[in-house]
Amino acid sequence: MSSIDPCLWLLDDEQISSGSCTEAFTDPFRYVPDSLVCKAGKSVVSKLSEWSSMPEGSPEREIERSFAEGKMIGVLICRPSTGSIQSPSFIAAFSGTVKDSEGRVTGTVDGFVPPIIDLTDPDGYFKKEESRITLINNKIDTLCQSRELSSLKKALAAAESERDRQITDLQTQIRFAKMQRDEIRCETSDPSRLEGLIKESQFQKAELKRLKDRWKAEISDIASKLTAFEEEIKKLKSLRAEMSDNLQRWIFGNAVVHNGKGECSSIWNIFADKGVTPPGGTGDCAAPKLLEYAFTHNLTPLAMGEFWYGRSPDSAVRTHGHFYPSCTSKCGPLLGYMLKGLEVAEDIHDNNQSPAVIHEDESVIVVEKPGGMPSVPGLDGRQSLQEWLSATHGKEIFAVHRLDMDTSGVMVFAKTSECAVNLQRQFEEHTVKKTYKARLTGSGNGTLFKEKQSGSIELSLSPDHDERPRQKVDFVQGKAAFTEYETASMNPDGSTDILLYPHTGRTHQLRVHCAHTLGLASPIVGDLLYGSYSIDMTPPEFNRLCLHALSITFRHPLTGNEMTFTSDRLSY
Numbered sequence: 001m002s003s004i005d006p007c008l009w010l011l012d013d014e015q016i017s018s019g020s021c022t023e024a025f026t027d028p029f030r031y032v033p034d035s036l037v038c039k040a041g042k043s044v045v046s047k048l049s050e051w052s053s054m055p056e057g058s059p060e061r062e063i064e065r066s067f068a069e070g071k072m073i074g075v076l077i078c079r080p081s082t083g084s085i086q087s088p089s090f091i092a093a094f095s096g097t098v099k100d101s102e103g104r105v106t107g108t109v110d111g112f113v114p115p116i117i118d119l120t121d122p123d124g125y126f127k128k129e130e131s132r133i134t135l136i137n138n139k140i141d142t143l144c145q146s147r148e149l150s151s152l153k154k155a156l157a158a159a160e161s162e163r164d165r166q167i168t169d170l171q172t173q174i175r176f177a178k179m180q181r182d183e184i185r186c187e188t189s190d191p192s193r194l195e196g197l198i199k200e201s202q203f204q205k206a207e208l209k210r211l212k213d214r215w216k217a218e219i220s221d222i223a224s225k226l227t228a229f230e231e232e233i234k235k236l237k238s239l240r241a242e243m244s245d246n247l248q249r250w251i252f253g254n255a256v257v258h259n260g261k262g263e264c265s266s267i268w269n270i271f272a273d274k275g276v277t278p279p280g281g282t283g284d285c286a287a288p289k290l291l292e293y294a295f296t297h298n299l300t301p302l303a304m305g306e307f308w309y310g311r312s313p314d315s316a317v318r319t320h321g322h323f324y325p326s327c328t329s330k331c332g333p334l335l336g337y338m339l340k341g342l343e344v345a346e347d348i349h350d351n352n353q354s355p356a357v358i359h360e361d362e363s364v365i366v367v368e369k370p371g372g373m374p375s376v377p378g379l380d381g382r383q384s385l386q387e388w389l390s391a392t393h394g395k396e397i398f399a400v401h402r403l404d405m406d407t408s409g410v411m412v413f414a415k416t417s418e419c420a421v422n423l424q425r426q427f428e429e430h431t432v433k434k435t436y437k438a439r440l441t442g443s444g445n446g447t448l449f450k451e452k453q454s455g456s457i458e459l460s461l462s463p464d465h466d467e468r469p470r471q472k473v474d475f476v477q478g479k480a481a482f483t484e485y486e487t488a489s490m491n492p493d494g495s496t497d498i499l500l501y502p503h504t505g506r507t508h509q510l511r512v513h514c515a516h517t518l519g520l521a522s523p524i525v526g527d528l529l530y531g532s533y534s535i536d537m538t539p540p541e542f543n544r545l546c547l548h549a550l551s552i553t554f555r556h557p558l559t560g561n562e563m564t565f566t567s568d569r570l571s572y
Contacts, residue, residue, distance in 0.1 A: 005297065007113045008080075009043060009090050011036065024345035026304045028287050028326040028335055031345065032543075033533050034303035037323075040075040040090040041307050041535035045321065047111070048309065059101040063109055066098035068310040070318065074286025075307075078299040088302060093289040096281070107284075113293040116267075116283045117255040129247045136240045143233050152226045159222055163215035170211055174204045252278045257288060257334070258295035260341025270337045279466070282330040291338045301342060307535055315472040316464060317515045322523070322531030329466045347372075355385055359565055363419045363558050364412055365389060365397065368567045371408040371544045375399060389413055400424045401432075404508065406526070409436070409549025410567035414557070422557035427505065433553040436500040436510055437488065439546035440522035441532050454486035457513040457520070461506045470529055471508045473516055481506040483513045485520070495525060499550070510547060 026034065033041075048067055051060035067073075072095040077088050093113045097105045097120060107115040119126040143149060181197045188194070252268035271278040283289075286306050294301050306326060308318040318324070326335060353370035360366070367385065369375065374384040376399050389397040397413050398420035414420035426432050460478030464470045472478075484501040491497065498520075500510050508529070515523040515530035523532040525546040551566040 005080075007091050007111065007293065007297075008299075009040065009092060009111070011039065011043075011088055011090065023343070025301055025339070025342045027344050027347070028304060028306075028331070028339075029328070030325060030347055030528050031305070031323075032528070033305040033307075033323045033535075033537070034077065036077045036088060036090075037075055037303050037305040038533075038535050038537055040077060040092070041073070041305065041321070041323075043090075044073055044075060044092050045309065045535060057101065062101040063098055067094070070308070070310040070313055071095060071098070072286055072306055072324070073309050074290050074304065076290040076294060076299075076304045077302040078294050079302060081298040081300055091290055091293055091299070093286040093293070095285045097284075113289050116257060116289060116292050117251065119251065126247065126251065129243065129250075133240060133243050133247070136236055136243070140233055140236050140240070143229060143236070146229075149226070149229050152222060152229065156219065156222045156226055159215070159219050163219065166211060166215070167208070170208055174208065177201075177204060248278075248280065252282065255283050257283070257292050257338055259338045260295070260301075262295075263340070265337065267334060271333055274333050276333075278334075279330050282334060285327060285331055287326045287331055288334050288338060291335070295338075308531070312517045315474060316467070316470070317472070317512060317523075317530045319515070319517065319521070319523075319531050319534075321534045321536065323533045323535075324531055325528060327466055328468045355388060356569065358410070358567060359563075363415055363556065364423070365393075365415060366410060366412050366552075366565045368569055369403055369408055369411050369549075371406050374405045375402040375411065378405075385411065386413065401427050401505070403549055404511075404545075404547075406528075406545035407547045407549060408544075410552050410565050411549065412552060412554060412565075419557040423554065426554055430503060431555070433551075434502060434549060435551045436502070437548050437550045438498055438500055438510065438514060439491075439525040440496045440498060440514060440520065441525055441534075442494055442496065442522045455484070457483045457485065459513060459516060459518055461509060461512060463507070469507070471506070471512050473512065473518060479506055480504060481509045481513070483510060496522065 026037075048064050051064035052068070054061040054064075074093045074095075075090050076092075077090045079088055091113050092111065094109070097107045098109060100106050104120075106120050107118055108120070118124065121127060177200065181201065184197060185194065249268060252271070253266050255267045256264050257267060257270075258264045267278050267283050271282070287304065290304060291301060293299070305323050307323045308320060310320060312318050312320070326332075353372075355370060355373065356368045358366050358368060367389065369385050373388075374380075374382050376386050377384045382405075386397060386399045393415075395415075397415060398417060400412060400414055400420050400423040403409060403411060412423065414423050423432075459473045459481055460475050461471045461481045462474035462478040464472040482503040484503070486499050488497040488499055500514075502509055511524055511527055511530050513519040515521070515527065515532075523530045525532055526544050527547075528545075548568075550568065551564060553562060553564040555561065556563055
């Protein structure tokens, strides 16, 4: 640590001499971590490891235990703009909060940059307003769980049930009596007797009305008491929502951030310019904390990365020591503003490879897609393979399936709408057979690879809405995803080449099934989304995602003949 700045970590001469920073700053959403970023990450992990070995009850031990539950940590390589320290150093930050030795929630830990706005100060405005909201929550809970409310609900249900029973019984008696009167009317013409039947009918109808009125009054009395409870709860919930909204507006209105141009703005206004409200927790991730500290402490940002520390979660792909991109829902607009004035690196997975047609007839086109080229038109302005084919053929070419932008390999397109419908149906019915090859970062740390070199993975998937376009394992609301695999070869550098046979076509299915701890627990080499790069990494051999659609088998839409096409030209 630096004595000048308690949040500044100093890199030693060996670290500096064996690493370097790129000229352009890191794109936080698509990046390969810089070598100095990896060294900085190892320094932080080493420090936390020291804390983990300290005596039970010590502040450092308890804080590390909180980190170990699972925490995103960010490091920012920087150079002081003034002062005696001119060599690259770094600052570190963590997402959210941790618990200290006394179990208190805090956003401030020695050696890490502070939060943009401290919401853990017990005497601060946030905590005071939070306490008021908590009191309202307690009132709501007290009302919802009160015996009187429960008794009223039971009394109302019992009264309605008894009312229905008594009315039904009386209506049954009246119908039976009517049948008897009808029989008597057929047997007699005695005026006095007929008059008696009329009076009997009138009495029974009046009795039914009196019964209904009596129950209406009784139930109305219970319902009015119940309504008073419910209205009070509704009023309190409305007040809670209003206070929560006001508090969120206060937080983001007072959370001011800076950018590389020297400008500043509140988080609220940054999101308002996009026409949206900041999601809860915006500004509390590691990346914005790092940049804000750098801009306000005369530090020039050079490179940045965010890695996972601790236990892997059950759903999202997170592995200890592996780097992941910034989230999009909270950090997308925010970092977009803060990075203004910095030269941000271009997409490192862009390449100059061109697609190549390997088969074409009157119905279909089979083509090799290079990695880095979208399959279909998107919002980023890149020319898609579908657009390229349509331009080269001078007419619309129809896409019937997709490959991830970073994935290379064989694809089939339709030349007519009729053929497109036929091929799409084959994909929907899972009759199309596809084989992928992938290179994994290791030999697999998961149970599957430990048990055997081939097998299957069945992990349901759903979109991670806070981390678009990432997917997560979701056994409750996720869609079924099934993949078979077999090992092709073990490589000298410790990586593994495997063949993958997907039986479903979920977004990022193969990438998640390889990277998740319940799958193969080894990300695909070059996977920027799912953690292929770690703090222990060596410079990557491949500047791309090592996932290639090797072959595809389908029935020709006109002849019905089965056709298989293989592509290895654009493979890694």
